[in-house]
Amino acid sequence: MSPDGMTGAPGLQPGHSRRNFIKGVIAAGATVSASSYLFRTTIMGQNDGMAGAVERLITLDVNGQQRRVDVLKNETLAMTLRYKLGLTGTKLGCDRSECGACTVLVDDVPRYACSVLTHSVRGKKVQSIEGLAAPDGTLHPVQQAVVDGQGFQCAFCMPGFVMATVGYLKTNPSPTRAELAHGISGNLCRCADYNKILDCMMVAADKSRGA
C-alpha cells in the first residue's frame, strides 16, 4: 500500500490525478453532509435520547475555521481531516499511535490524529500543518527553519514532526538539544534523518523566540 493510503481507493482510475480524486472525495463529503442536514430528524432519531448520546453532524474548529461535517461515531480525526476536510497534509503512517506522522495540535497539545475520535474534539481547537502559516502566506518559524535547513529527506514524516515541535515549544520555548529530542521523541523518521531534523528544530526554537 502506498504511504498515503490511496492505492485501491474506490474510484481512483489510471490517468486521474490524486489531487482531482481528493477534490472528488471532498465534494462527495459535502453532499453527504448536506443530505444529513436535510434529514436531520432522521439522524436524531437514531439516538436513543440518553445522556451522552452524540450527533453525527457536528461543527469542528479546524485551523481557526468553523467546519460543519458529518462524522461517523467510529471515525478518527486523521480520517476526518484527510478525507472529509481535504487537509491531506496530516499523514497516516501506522494508524496505531506508533509513528507520529499524523500529529496535530488539539488545544495546542500534540496528539496522534489516528488515535483521536473526531467526536472527542468538539469544542476544541484543532490545528493541522495547513493552519500554521499566516494568512498572507508567511511561514511559521518552524516551517521556515525546515525549509532553510532542508532537514528532511523524503519528508513524509515532516508535517508530524513540525506539529510536534510547534506543540513542544509552547511548553518549553528554550529547550536544550536533549530536551527537544525527548520532547519530539514520539515521531519516527524512516530515513533516519534525526540529526538533521534536530538541527533544524533547534534553529526553529531560536526563530520562534525571535532570536
Place this chain on the structure above:
Amino acid sequence: MPPIRDVMPAFELFQPASVGDALGVLDRHGADAWVMAGGMDTFDWLKDRIKRPKVVVDLGMVEELRGIKDAAGGLEIGAMTTLTTVAHNPLVKERFPLLAEAALIVASPQIRNQGTVGGNVSQDARCWYYRAGWPCYRAGGNICYADTPTAINREHAIFNADRCVAVNPSDTAPALIALDAEFVIKRGSAERVVPAREFFVGPGIDITRLTVLQPGDLLTAIRIPATWAGKAHYFEKVRDRQVWDFALVNIAASLNMSGTTISDARMVVNGVAAEPYRLDAVEAAIKGKPRDKATADLAADLAVQGAVPLQHNAYKIPLVKALVKRAIRGEAEWATS
C-alpha cells in the same frame, strides 16, 4: 498483523459529561459497553477487529474525572488525568516523585498527552498471541500459545504463571502500589475503595482480566495517602528502546529511612507476572538494615525465589536482581528519558 486502513467497525458512541451519566450508560449496557479513557489501548483492539464492543463510552468529556488535589497531605488524582499532567504536576513531583518519574517514561509524548493514569493502570496485557486474537485462555479459550516449546515469550512472566503467561505492562501501577495508593471504583450509586495491590488480579482469580473492574464498574480516582510523601524512592524501567516501549521489567520502591537504616519499605516489580509483583520477602528482610551491598545482595536473592522462566525470558531473573540491588543502593543509571 498488517494495519487495516479503513475505519473501525461501527459502534454506538456515548460521551457523557458527568460521572452520573457515565454510570447510567454503563448500567444500561452492561457487558456490551466498553469504557474508553484516553483510548490508547482501546483503538488497537477495535482497529484490529479483535474486540468488537457494541457501545463505547468515551469519558473524555467528564471534567470531574480530571485533576489533582490535595487530600490531607496526600493526593487524589482523577482517573482521567493525563500522564503528562501527572508527570509535571508540582504537587506530584514534590510529594511523590516516584509516580512522576513512572508517568514520564510511559510510551511517547503524544501518548502521555492523551493517555490517562486510570487507563494506564487498567490497560490490558500485551501478549501478542492474545492481542492478535488467538483463542487463548485469556481470550476465553483453553490453551496458551506463548507457553509452548516454539513460542516467542521473551516478554512474558517469570512469576505466578497459571496457564496464562502474560504480564501486566503498566509503569504507574507498581509506583502506585509502592505508595500504598487506593483506587476508588463506582458502580451505580455504590462506591468502593480498593487498595492498589488488590485492584490487580492474577489468572488464578480471573484469567480474562488484569484488574477487578467488572462491566458496569468505573474507576474514578486514585488516592495516595501522605504516608510516603517525601520519603526515599527509586524507579527504573528497562526496555528495548527508549520511546513507546513497554517495560521488559520495571521497579518501583519507597524507602523510609531512620538514620542510615531502612525502617520500612515497599518494593514492586512489573512486567514479570500477570499482576504487579510485590516483593514481600524483600520488604521484610531489609527492615532495620542499611542501604549497602550486603543488604542489596540479600534482597536480590530473595526477590527471585520461586521464579520459573520460560524458553526465552530467563534473562529477567538477573535483570530483576540487578534492579532490586540498584533500588536498595540508590544507584540510578538513568537512561535518557
